[in-house]
Amino acid sequence: MKKVLLSLVVLMSTSFVFHSNAQTHKDDNFEFFDTVINNHNQLFQMSCIPSAIEMILKYYKVVDFDFYGLQIKWQNKADGSFRDFDNKELYGITFTQKFVLPRDSSFPVDSLFQTIENELKSGKKVIISLPADGGWHMFVICKQTPDGDFVSYSKLGSHTLILRNTKEIVKKSNGTEIMTYRTPPGM
Numbered sequence: 001m002k003k004v005l006l007s008l009v010v011l012m013s014t015s016f017v018f019h020s021n022a023q024t025h026k027d028d029n030f031e032f033f034d035t036v037i038n039n040h041n042q043l044f045q046m047s048c049i050p051s052a053i054e055m056i057l058k059y060y061k062v063v064d065f066d067f068y069g070l071q072i073k074w075q076n077k078a079d080g081s082f083r084d085f086d087n088k089e090l091y092g093i094t095f096t097q098k099f100v101l102p103r104d105s106s107f108p109v110d111s112l113f114q115t116i117e118n119e120l121k122s123g124k125k126v127i128i129s130l131p132a133d134g135g136w137h138m139f140v141i142c143k144q145t146p147d148g149d150f151v152s153y154s155k156l157g158s159h160t161l162i163l164r165n166t167k168e169i170v171k172k173s174n175g176t177e178i179m180t181y182r183t184p185p186g187m
Contacts (some may be wrong), residue, residue: 020105031124032059032142033153042155051155052127052138052179053085053095059125060187062091067185082129082179094128094182095155099175107175113167128152130169139163140165159179 036058044050050070057063070090074080086097100110100143119126130152139152139161150166163169170176 032140035065037153037155037160039138040113040155041158043068043071044076046072046078046080047074048138048154049080049082049084050074052140053090055140055153056095056125056127056181057091057093060091060093060183062093069174082127084157085179092184092187096180096182097177098180099166099177101160101175103174103176105174107167109171109175112170112175112178115180116141116150116178120150124181124183128166128170129178130150130163131164131173137161139166140180 013091032041036055040051040055040058042048047070052072054063054067054070058065063069071083082097085095086096097110098115101107116126116128120141120143128139128141129136130139131137137154139154141150141152141153145151145164148167149164152166153161154161
């Protein structure tokens, strides 16, 4: 009886420790998807650039989850680009446009991928422009898969788009632009 009781106490203690650790471990990528992506919308057909910026701002909780000010100002601006947000500080976060180069066989794809990996390793997300329906659409790269590819999320209205073959898409398009950002110390 003592042996059974001791085994039960050990099992309960182990279960409690495991459960406690599981609850306190923060899964950053799940949080980004669950709290930001699922609760965000792209309001206008051409507002994917400010929509992606808003997702980053919401992730860092510098704006409320019902914030759509950038998209409302932008609306269906057809001549917009990352240039509109290059070196702009928004709510303490400074965005930077990178890899503004011709998309051809000389594009430094490996350097682009290394830059994205470095940003992800530092705990940040990366905004990327990818071809879609004869144009370009903005996605937020949130993580790298065990096989080395990048997982990218976006919105089209309230519909969530998920790409798990981002590297393949970039290679087929001979490169692309990205946006990185800096946060204030402690954020």
